Amino acid sequence: MARVIGGIGTSHVPTIGVAYDRGKQSDPAWAPLFEGYKPVARWLAERKPDALVFFYNDHLTSFFFDLYPTFALGASAVFAIADEGAGVRNLPPIKGHPKLAAHLADALVNDEFDIAVFQDRPLDHGVNSPLTLLWPHEPDWPGALVPIEINVLQYPLPTALRCYKLGQSIRRAIESYPGELDVAIVGTGGLSHQIHGERAGFNNTEWDMEFLDLIERDPLRLTRMKHADFIRLGGAESVEVIMWLAMRGALSPAARMTHRNYYLATSTAMTVALFEEPPFFSEAKTLESAA
Amino acid sequence: MNPQLEGVEALGGTYPFDVARSVERMRINRFFWNLTQGAFRERFVADESALCRDSGLSSEEIALVKARDWLGLVRYGANFFVLEKALRVLKVTNLHAYAQMRGETFEQFLETRQVPEMR
Numbered sequence: 001m002a003r004v005i006g007g008i009g010t011s012h013v014p015t016i017g018v019a020y021d022r023g024k025q026s027d028p029a030w031a032p033l034f035e036g037y038k039p040v041a042r043w044l045a046e047r048k049p050d051a052l053v054f055f056y057n058d059h060l061t062s063f064f065f066d067l068y069p070t071f072a073l074g075a076s077a078v079f080a081i082a083d084e085g086a087g088v089r090n091l092p093p094i095k096g097h098p099k100l101a102a103h104l105a106d107a108l109v110n111d112e113f114d115i116a117v118f119q120d121r122p123l124d125h126g127v128n129s130p131l132t133l134l135w136p137h138e139p140d141w142p143g144a145l146v147p148i149e150i151n152v153l154q155y156p157l158p159t160a161l162r163c164y165k166l167g168q169s170i171r172r173a174i175e176s177y178p179g180e181l182d183v184a185i186v187g188t189g190g191l192s193h194q195i196h197g198e199r200a201g202f203n204n205t206e207w208d209m210e211f212l213d214l215i216e217r218d219p220l221r222l223t224r225m226k227h228a229d230f231i232r233l234g235g236a237e238s239v240e241v242i243m244w245l246a247m248r249g250a251l252s253p254a255a256r257m258t259h260r261n262y263y264l265a266t267s268t269a270m271t272v273a274l275f276e277e278p279p280f281f282s283e284a285k286t287l288e289s290a291a
Numbered sequence: 292m293n294p295q296l297e298g299v300e301a302l303g304g305t306y307p308f309d310v311a312r313s314v315e316r317m318r319i320n321r322f323f324w325n326l327t328q329g330a331f332r333e334r335f336v337a338d339e340s341a342l343c344r345d346s347g348l349s350s351e352e353i354a355l356v357k358a359r360d361w362l363g364l365v366r367y368g369a370n371f372f373v374l375e376k377a378l379r380v381l382k383v384t385n386l387h388a389y390a391q392m393r394g395e396t397f398e399q400f401l402e403t404r405q406v407p408e409m410r
Contacts, residue, residue, distance in 0.1 A: 014375075014385075015385075029406050029408045029409035030409065059372040059375065060324055060370060060372040060373050060376075064320075064321070064324050082327075083327055084327060084375070084376060084379060085375070085377070085378075085380050086379040086380075153308060153372060154308055154313055154370075155293055155296060155307050155308065155309035155310070156293050156295065156309070157295070194305070195371055195385065195389065196305075196306060196365045196371040196392065197306050197362070197392060198303065198392060198393055198394065199302065199303065199305050200388075200389040200392045200393055201389050201393060201400065201404075226294070226295045226296075227295040227296055227299075228295060228296050228297055231299055231302065231305065231307075232298070232299070236305050236307070265406035265409040266386060266404045266406060266407070267385070267389060267404070
């Protein structure tokens with residue numbers, strides 16, 4: 001069987017990818033962000049998951065309103081990097097895992113999660129922005145990625161509880177996979193930010209800290225929140241943290257956050273958090289936070 | 292009414308994008324979404340007015356596009372994530388668009404940020 005070795009919550013701000021490509025890793029304004037990802041990248045390098053199951057949202061790039069799926073699972077062997085208006089980032093295509101994806105689709109639908117399945121759609125910054133800080137890409141990515149798209153931008157969105165349940169169903173599916181695989185789960189988005197309307201630029205660090213505590217210790221409390229609560233507390237687009245709940249649902253209740261980094265510089269509270277399953281393997285279990 | 296959005300109207304300055312809006316404003320959203328295609332971008336840069344006409348935009352929509360009125364477009368029903376494609380084509384940063392939507396100059400907006408030198 002395959003097993004879930006841990007989880008990662010991460011922002012997916014597009015400028016992270018732009019800054020990475022421009023070599024701003026040591027720029028004083030950017031260093032607190034890049035440094036904060038290093039322990040997570042090290043954990044991935046040490047634990048070497050065969051695949052990442054990646055809960056993300058497409059930003060109206062490869063999906064449009066002619067058909068915008070609530071949940072969709074990417075099953076192809078390879079996914080191109082998307083062109084979002086400024087050309088394509090110079091990255092190798094992202095390898096999928098068709099065998100795992102097909103198994104997940106079988107298991108999810110038989111578990112009454114009637115997920116859509118897509119192939120050959122490029123992945124936008126929802127995936128590729130954080131991925132470059134998590135995995136090396138030269139000469140190629142070290143593993144496969146199964147993208148699971150979640151609608152966080154055209155209401156009605158799936159509820160917070162539904163996303164958590166999707167994660168639980170994903171865990172059952174992974175554990176019934178007929179083969180040896182180590183899988184890490186990634187949930188993307190957030191934390192506080194709003195990027196439209198007169199309320200653009202809204203942040204709430206106090207709420208972000210509470211969210212980080214709750215996602216680790218009491219995710220069920222987050223599942224009882226309405227979208228309007230997330231919008232009020234964290235800004236309109238912060239509702240996308242329901243994708244962190246999908247990740248959390250795929251971990252065991254005993255999983256613990258062994259690293260976190262929080263950096264609010266301009267408009268989005270850029271955050272990364274590592275969750276490990278017991279027994280814990282992390283060398284440093286310190287919780288670091290640079291606000 | 293979507294019960295998940297109950298109370299959101301009290302926040303102000305926030306425009307949840309739902310299916311009703313999406314249906315009503317499909318044309319302008321598709322126009323911006325088409326900017327993910329290189330050929331469409333080239334036409335946009337070469338002759339924006341002609342492209343707007345050929346795309347069937349209304350005079351109200353054309354005026355909003357021409358004015359780069361990001362707040363007006365959001366209020367009209369354009370989704371910010373397709374406006375982002377236009378920002379990339381026009382080489383306008385998101386921060387500039389946020390400042391405009393807040394009714395501030397770029398410099399005023401940066402003064403409200405923790406690390407304004409981050410670009």
